[in-house]
Amino acid sequence: MDNPLKIFILYARFGDGHWQAASALRQSFAKLGRVEVKLVDLLGESHPLLNEVSRFVYRKSYTVLPQAYGWVYQRTRTMKPDSLLASWLHSFGVPALQKMVEDERPDAIVHTFPTLACSQVMHKLRCKIPMFNVITDFDLHLRWVHPDTDKYYVATDDMLRQLCELGVDPRRVAATGIPIRPxxxxxxxxxxxxxxxxxxxxxxxxxxxxxxxxxxxxxxxxxxxxxxxxxxxxxxxxxxxxxxxxxxxxxxxxxxxxxxxxxxxxxxxxxxxxxxxxxxxxxxxxxxxxxxxxxxxxxxxxxxxxxxxxxxxxxxxxxxxxxxxxxxxxxxxxxxxxxxxxxxxxxRKPDAADTVALDIARQLNIMEVVPDIDNGKFRHRDDSSRVPAGPEMQRRAICEQVIP
CATH class of the missing domain: 3.40.50.2000 (Glycogen Phosphorylase B;)
Incomplete structure (x- = not known):
């Protein structure tokens, strides 16, 4: 199988943090070899005017009515993933993402910003796309939490415990730290x-x-x-x-x-x-x-x-x-x-970006790689390591039936 692993990383430009985390992950995926990463500013590409207005309001929140922004944040912090508000927030960019999925058929979607349009795309296409959330704060907002998420990568052990207390399987959470440049x-x-x-x-x-x-x-x-x-x-x-x-x-x-x-x-x-x-x-x-x-x-x-x-x-x-x-x-x-x-x-959580990238590759069961201590990168165990496993082949078969 010569086709590279294809991963979308969805971010947003509300400050540089979400983009920086996405860029750090792209660098780490590149170390794995045979991985194609596409960074997608989903709101910016699907709703450019709304995106610019939202960014302007976000920037102004530092100096104009910061209490109002804080009130909204706290009021929505415990929202349920099946609530109308959550469904509405995650609906932005669904048509644009659906077209990308149909055209490029990614093997996984990673979020560094909590617009989880992937779930609705999966529902529309009736296929499973592995979905990973990389939470980029030290505070847990339930906008990040969704039952379709395959695994969460979080900043601290405390946040790991918070997610487990919400009923998330401990095997679906890793306290890796927030991805930053090496x-x-x-x-x-x-x-x-x-x-x-x-x-x-x-x-x-x-x-x-x-x-x-x-x-x-x-x-x-x-x-x-x-x-x-x-x-x-x-x-x-x-x-x-x-x-x-x-x-x-x-x-x-x-x-x-x-x-x-x-x-x-x-x-x-x-x-x-x-x-x-x-x-x-x-x-x-x-x-x-x-x-x-x-x-x-x-x-x-x-x-x-x-x-x-x-x-x-x-x-x-x-x-x-x-x-x-x-x-x-x-x-x-x-x-x-x-x-x-x-x-x-x-x-400290050293090498967070590398840890997340390696774990996602293992979760997908696409390639088996090990750290190369000598050069700080990753190497393949052998040429046969990149063999798609049963679940991945089944996922592709399902998508082939739905996406002509």
Whole structure:
């Protein structure tokens, strides 16, 4: 059988996190060999106008009525998969996905965003497509949960237990961590070495932070913590320009736009100030960085923040003064910093993307592969390893009857 394994990864552009997780998985599937991966922004392709409006509203939720977004998130957090609301949310993109399935016949569909249109497509086509959900937050919203899901990949052991308490078979859940790029597997020694000179505070200020507040935060950090401050403005050009005008003459400040290789800055930083998106938090944990969260917005990000704070891996701060004092305290008191680092290390799930990709390949029973320790990739056991098993052949036969 020479046909490659074909996998769709469905994501959304509400922030970069879902796309980054999908991209990390694509890299890991590529290591397996003979795997064809297609990344699909399902809402963007099927409803471009609705997608742009939704993204605009989501971005504005950081500064305009964040409480309203948080209220909606919490009210829908426990919705049932068979509810009218869940069915409606999962209906977006069904015709577009159905056409893709008919045209390309994927062997599996992976979600890094909880628009689970796959289930309705399977119902319409009367065929089984293996369906995997990679949850990209530290908080469980039941929009991710559906009885047609073959397996869930989650950030923590606590979330694994939550799903099992909801009645999900433990064999259908794996606490792998959130998939991030392999460049973030930084050693603790490299991070500790950053403290040898003047400490560096990495501030991720791209979303939801007004220029005046960001400038005040940077000045306060430099003064109170005697630190070098690296500010990442992301794609917010207006913020970068404003900070360059206000702080550009200060040698303690480094002001950046979008940074492709952010792991290099994380590796030389002493701590990070960020909004609590699941991917950024996972990258900080992998890099061994104490995490400080400034005024997280209600919703999944606030719940992420609360989870990490309860674990001792992050500190939530409601004011610039509180934030700078909290950072200074961890920099000045090695015992407090060490406690925080121990909590961070306890949450680490190394090589999450590779683990998820390998497990999905095994779930599909398509190929048998083993880690190649020497080059950090995967290799096939032998040329006969990629033999479709009975269930896969049956699934293809069923689909052939329905999809001419």
């Amino acid at each position: 460049e973030f597997q930084t050693s603790a020694a490299a991070v500790t070495g950053a403290l040898a000179g003047k400490p560096t505070v990495l501030v991720m200020a791209g979303a939801g932070m007004a220029p005046a507040r960001a400038a005040g935060l940077c000045r306060s950090l430099a003064r109170r913590c005697d630190a070098r401050v690296v500010v990442v403005c992301g794609r917010n050009r207006a913020l970068r320009q404003a900070l360059e005008e206000q702080l550009g003459d200060d040698p303690r400040m480094t002001i950046l736009g979008y940074v492709e290789r952010i792991q290099e800055w994380m590796a030389v930083s002493s701590c990070i100030v960020t909004k609590p998106g699941g991917l950024t938090l996972s990258e900080a944990i992998a890099s061994g960085l104490p995490i400080f969260l400034y005024r997280p917005v209600p919703g999944q990000e606030y719940n992420n923040a609360r989870y990490l704070e309860n674990k001792g891996a992050a500190v939530i701060c409601g004011s610039i003064g509180q934030l700078t004092n909290a950072i200074a305290e961890r920099l000045e008191k090695p015992r407090l910093r060490e406690q925080m680092l121990q909590a961070i290390y306890s949450l």
